[in-house]
Amino acid sequence: MSNDVDSIVDRRRLRRRVTFWRVFALVAVVAALGALGYAYAGRKFTSTASAHVARVNIGGLIRNDRDRIKMLDNIGKSGAKAVILSIDSPGGTVAGSEALYHAIRKLAEKKPVISVVEGIGASGAYIVALASDRIFAPRNALIGSVGVIFQYPNFGEALKHLGVSVEEIKSSPLKAAPNGYSPTSPEARAAIMSLVDDSYGWFKGLVKERRALDDAQLKAASDGRVFTAHQALPMHMIDQIGGEDAAREWLAKNRNIGKDLPVRDWEVKKIGSSFRWLSAASWAARELGLSSFASFLANAAVANFAGTPQLDGLLALWQPPS
DSSP states (O other): HHHHHHHHHHHHHHHHHHHHHHHHHHHHHHHHHHHHHHTTTTTOOTTTTTSEEEEEEEEEEEOOOOHHHHHHHHHSSSEEEEEEEEEEEEEHHHHHHHHHHHHHHHHTTTTTTEEEEEEEETTHHHHHHHHHHHHHEEETEEEEOOOBBOOOOHHHHHHHTTTOOOOOSSSSTTTTTTOOOSOHHHHHHHHHHHHHHHHHHHHHHHHHHHHHOOOOHHHHTTOOEEEEEHHHHHSSSSEEOOOOHHHHHHHHHHHHTTTTTTTEEEEOOTTTTHHHHHHHHHHHHHHHTTHHHHHEEEEHSOOOOOOOOOOOOOOOOOOOOO
């Protein structure tokens, strides 16, 4: 009986040892594949203190983002010799675009800042591009949409059909106007138009100042349209046709920033970003033919939980017709 108990205890100890070493080996393999994935992808780590060219991606909808502004401030204190803004955005809120503009201008006082419009640099994204020292864009990139819009739905007619009415008691006629439940009064429409005109005037002044346009040029550039980069170049809305390679050549020639200097992508850390190494490990495993293990790692990667940004108030946003 005693021998049986000892045998069971020994087997359990052995099983625990085997489990430990299996887990240890799995962790080691995942870590190695993660490092291998980054190496295969050419994403060699570049210290923020070492000399490099900082690349900042401006994509999606622009809104107030304290983390990104803090990141730009950190770039100013880093070893970056120049900054490339890689822009592909239809714009966003006027306030968010303005905050980003001022942060970039502050950064440009310390280091050369170049914008490269990869696909679209419209409305608020064009405000961001205006903050840089020079704007590059491929021939068919979309530029401009200089304007401001305030949009709101009106459900009044639909509510009538449903037999629903919205009652309200407010301190003054313009409080909470427009409300979306009743027709907009002429007074409310005029008040909203004054907001749009005020921000639009600021936007146009920015374009005129930063792009050194005369009144006739400004009128043509600020009628709300988007232009291809080919059209925008003679209008002085951009400086040069080309992408990041052209920007690096310009930096080398005019700012003595060597083309061999490594590029470091600066990113705002988001929820789940700490687990991106799992995605890299999954990619490396797939490249090595370990498809089952790659699927396991891919499923283990934590998704980015950042929700769709809410855009309230005045917008500097380009929207193609539905």
